[in-house]
Structures are given as C-alpha cells and as structure tokens.
Amino acid sequence: MSSKKVLAIVLAGGEGKRLMPLTLDRAKPAVPFGGIYRLIDFALSNIVNSGYLRVVVLTQYKSHSLDKHIAQTWRMSSLLGNYVAPVPAQQRMGKHWFRGSADAIAQSLNLIHEEKPDYVVVVGADNIYRMDFSQMLDAHIESGKSCTVAAIRQPIEMSDQFGVIETDSSDPTTIKAFVEKPTVTEGLADDPTSILASMGNYIFTADALVDAVTRDAEDDSSKHDMGGDIVPSFVAQQDAAVYDFIHNDVPGSTDRDRDYWRDVGTLDAFFDAHMDLIAIHPVFNLYNEEWPTYTGNRNVPPAKFVHAGPGGRVGAAVDSIISPGVVVSGAQVATSVVSPGARLNSWSTISEAVIMDGVSVGRHSQIHRAIIDKNVVVPPRTQIGLDPEEDRARGWVVTGSGITVIGKGTVIEP
Template sequence: MAVAPRILVIILAGGEGKRLLPLTNDRAKPAVPFGGSYRLIDFALSNFANAGYLKIVVLTQYKSHSLDRHISQTWRFSTLLGNYVTPVPAQMRRGPYWFLGSADAIYQNLNLIGDERPDHVCVFGADHIYRMDPRQMVEAHVESGAGVTVAAIPVPRAEAKAFGVIESDADGRIIGFHEKVDEPPSMPGDETRCLASMGNYVFETQTLVDVVTPPGVDQQRTDIGGDVIPALTREGVARVYDFSTNDVPGQDEHERGYWRDVGTLDAYYAANMDLVAPVPEFNLYNDAWPVLTDQPPLPPAKISRGPGGEPASVGASLLCQGSIVSGAHVERSIVGPGSYVDHDAHVVDSILFPGVRVAPGARLHRCVIDKNVVVPAGYRIGLDPEHDAERFTISDWGIAVVEKDRTLEHP
C-alpha cells in the first residue's frame, strides 16, 4: 500500500484588498464577511479540512487582527497527531521589510517548510469562493512528476483577458503564461474557451524552496504568478490542473467548476447574490462537503409581526442566527448574525453585515451595510444615485457601500 505524501498547506492571506474598500478599511480582505455567517478565508480552509489536509499555516500581513482572532477562535484541530491551523504574521526574518509579494512571503517563511519537511506544498489564496477537493489536484500533481501544478478554470475566450491565461499542450504541460492580454490563447481542442489561473498551486517541496530563493543579488522572485510560474515553465516542470474536472462530494452538477474571485465590490456583491437564487449557483447546504466557520451562541433567526401587528414578508433571502425581521419586508437579501430589521422597513437586493439595525420605515436597495451600522427611521439608501454618491462609496454597478460603524444622520 502506497504511503500518502506529506502535505503542508500555505494559505496566502496578506493581500491589502484595496479594491474592496471600504470593507477592508479595518480588516484584511480574507476576514471580510461573506454569505452572512462566514468569512472569505473559511472557504479555502474548509476545502482542506474536508480533504484531511490538516497542517495549515496562514501568512498574514495587513490589518490582520480580526483575521487572526477568527482563525484562533474558529479553526482548531486536534494536536494529538500534530494538526494545526496557525496564522503567521510577517516576521521580517530576511530583513526589516514587509512581504514584497506572494513568492517573497514564502521565501521569508521557509523555516515553516523546513520544520514540517513535507513532500509537497499546497499554496492557495485565501479569498476566493469555491468548493474543491484538493486531494485530486495533489494526486494529479504527484502522478505527473511536475515541479508545480497550477489550478485553472475554463472561461469564455471573450472574458479571458481579465485573467492570467495558461497556454498548455495536449498533455497538460504549461508552455506559456499570459497576464491579461487582449488575445489570449485558447484551450487545446476548444477555440471558444481559455484556461484562467485560479492562483492555487501544488509544489514539489524542493522545487518551491529553490525557485523562491534568490539566485543572486537583485535577482529575487517576488510574485508566484508573475515570476515563479514563468520561471518553472521555462524549465519545463509546470503543469496545469483543470478545475472543471474536480469532483466534490455532494455537489450538484450545475455547481461543477464554480469559482469566484471576489476582488472587487461588484464581484463580491454578485457572489453573495448567487447564494439567494431559487436554485443557487453555489449551494451552502452540502452536508457532504460543508463550509465550516464559527457559530456564535446566538438564538435562532426570528420572523414576526411588528409591534403594531405589521406582517413580515421574507423571500429568497438568508437570515443568519440571532437576526430578527419584525414586520418588515426582506427580499433577495442576506441579513447577518444579530441584525434587526424593524417594522415597515424594506431591504431588497442587499447585504447586511453582523449587528446592523434597520429602523422603522427605512428603505435599502442594492446596498452593502457593514457591521454595527444603525440605519435611522425613514432613511433611504440605493434609491437616489446622485445623493448616495455624496455620502457613500458607489461601485461600478451602482451598489452603495456603507462602512463599518458609520453613524448615519438625516440631512
């Protein structure tokens, strides 16, 4: 019987997340709430937990307090067999400077690899929404004998110029990497689609150590996508893994290949809205491959009439634990843990983070309300674009975003 390879997982969670401002004003991007009850990082961590890869380090950097606390409070494995999830801040082991990029983050933390001595290292991002069984990618990597395997997802050729596109031969060997070009190469045998890099990698350990270690002065490779993968492609040791072939237990066929990069406000909003569709594109209710997170000791969600007997109406929405809808109308929305929507308020096509209070008669349409915001009685958001632009961050799609702890007052 073959011995399973020793796997170390490195989650890259040090990105600044500027395109998600103001949601990242006070938190790291992987700590941004998603789907009401979750944080973005929970999706990557859940994939590895479900797969049984239980030695995980999370490299952090910017505004990492809430992320560190979430990991320490939520992600605890039994230490009996040496399993762990641990956040690792920038330690400046190589000098007095921050991480210069994803490859430099690994170079500055090579001691973690030396301590664990794995056969292979999974290097994954912390802020994408998807389900994946990483064991299948590792198996494909080991069988191919590659130095690195890059996960990729087929996308329509018309959309591919927004991604880094992998050019491969019929055997899956990467022969070129094209970063956001106007005419990206198509997949072998399919002129209508291209293979877009997901930013997830499996490395043979010594290959990773060698490629991130600078060969000389001023020759440091700082970024995995921009420097490391092209270098290993030139050496002929890089291969591609087609994510659309990944078979996740309990997943419906229409979900196969679902992956969302939520790096912008509009992409983040759209991925949340995927959850509330009648037949959701991404199904949270998969007991065979659950998305795991902290479950605070809150009471069940409650839907009730208002104090004057006003009826409540809720449709196509997620109501998280501890939330209350009291005589209000909620449609195609996500109401976060501990949030309260009072009578005669309307919340439509919107996302409420934990602890939001919506007072009587308020109207919220196509907006994102961050934690602990109190929306005053009769207040309007999302109904007057010009007025909203004077008060809030507005996305390209016109989504109004209200920052955390904002005090809202009538003009």
C-alpha cells in the first residue's frame, strides 16, 4: 500500500428520485439495505478496509437519518487524526446548495486545504460492491495521470445510466473519450454487447482536483457534475486513466463475487440486489470476514422462531436473511430479507420480500415480491404483491417488474 497521504470524499447528496418512496424522507445513501445496513456502509467499509481513515461525507438532501447513522456508526477515534465527518452544503460559493456533485467538492475545498492530501479518492455512496482503493491508487500513481476512473463492463442497453469510457488498443489505460449517460449503439471490440462504464469512483492527484473544480465553479456553462464536467475536462487534456475493476482483488472474495458491483439506483435493482444476497451461492457474499462490511451495533436480542400453537404453525424461514430482533411467530418466510424488530405473525406467508425495521405483519397475511419500508403495519388478512392492479389502486408503488413498494410508516387499512 502507498504511504502517500489520502483523503477520501464520499458523495452522499444524491436525491434518489427513482427509489421513491424509499427516499421520501431520507437521502439515498441512508436507505436501509441487506437487513442491518444502509447503502453508504458499503462505500465507507471499502474506504476503511482500504486503509483510508480520513473521510468526509458530503451531504445535502434530507440528510437527518444519514447524519445520525454516521454519527452513531462511523465515529472513529480522533486520537490518530482519523475521522468520518458528515459535511452539509457549505454555501461558500453563494447562497445555493450543491448544484452538482463537483460543486459539492468546490464548496468543501477548505477540507482539502486543511488536510493537504497527496491524493483524493472520490466515491459515490449508492453502489453495492467490494473494492480495495489502495490497489487503484497504485495504478493511478503508475499511470502518471492526474485522474483515474474505475470502470466495469455493463450491458450496452444500460449505457444511458452510466458514464461511458472509450480507450484504444494502442494505449488501453488512457481514456480517449468519456461521455456521461449517452445512448451507445456500438459495443466493445472484443464484446459488442458491453460498454465500459464508469463506477462513479475516482482518484485524483490533489492539486489537479483543486484546480479542476475551482475552474469549473467559475464556468457558468457547466452543470458542475463529476461525470458530466470534471472527468471530461481531464480527458480533454489526455490526463485521465481508466482502472479496470477486473484487476481489483479483495481479500476473501470468491470466484462468484469477485467482480460484483451493482448500482441500486432503481427499485427493481434494489430488490434484485437483495435477492443476490440470499441466493444459495450468494453472488455477493456478506460473510467475507477478511473485508467486513461495518454498520451500527444496535443491541437488539437474537432472532426468535416460535411455533404458535396449539393449532398454530411452525414459525420458519428458509433461503432468507433474518436480522437480530426479529420474531417469526408461526409465519412462513422464504427467499426474503428481514430487518431488526420485525414481527411476523401466525399463518402469514412472506416470500421474495424485503421487510425493513419494525414492520409488523398480522395473521393470515400474504406478502410476495414486495419491499415494505420501516414501521409499516400490515393488518391481519392483507394481501400485498399478489395483484398489481389492486396494489396500485391502494396507492402503493408497483415497479415495472411487478415489485410492490410500501413507504415508511404506512398504516394499512384493514
């Protein structure tokens, strides 16, 4: 690992419109994930496991639960100068909040001036993956460029969701072109069905980043976006390198989950990423102790499974993640992720579902292919996810692939 001084910046101000209603009153990086985590825990765990212990988290939109989570979970000992600090929009460049993600950095340049790092690692906060940024830093230093963009192959039909990178075979590490969210019709030479997508993770030589965002802040024609404006400005000067995620080797990874990376920006992707966790041979393995994913320790009792008899049913779960503090009382759970404090009562059936904190499911209810946000009360004999038309008529969100989503705290009419 390089002994250079590194500051990590987590961009955590995204609104997450496409995750509504889960982002109705929380920032996207604070959305719960995987039973006991929040999305930002994956980026922060990668940073800390990479050995970078000075971290600022740039927040803006509905940041209360994010701030609380960071304060409770990620406060590090300041003895060695280590910290994870949430920083709200500073309004240093006029009375607006952050415009784009580059403006968030421009407004917080004082943090870079104070810390005087050699390199700045800038990462998004809403992807699920494991990555060792110290390996990417070694490649950044070796490339001699001022900006390095992490990249992964993605299906060509998803090109309009990503920054798309072009290189040429004579010099495969220099980025020749970078276009933010284009519609691409021609794939890679060796794989026409794929494009090389930016993962939204960057390493900059610190002085070059300061120059670029300072110049960008004064440019009224810019949208002040990292992918849309800052990266292309380095590419235009042939000063950007690509780091292919395929070369990143995180300790304890398996062949199955080594290149796992998922952008969970939509409800369907968010749901599918949960199903990835509970697959029998998980494509993303939470149980890798060599590269742990950290989160808050909540002091709740162990999960309990009750046979609610006589005449009742065995409380059971299979192919599922059941968090501490859950009571499965005579309910049958399959292929689901259940968060702390959920109460699942007799004769109810829950399958292919994401059940968040404190949800209670009354007797004889059925839940299938659904995401139920925190503290929702499901009364007895309720059906969720069985009839999309009926679910929509009740005011619930139903996604394109038929996942029903019920927002935080909804008390469903019996």
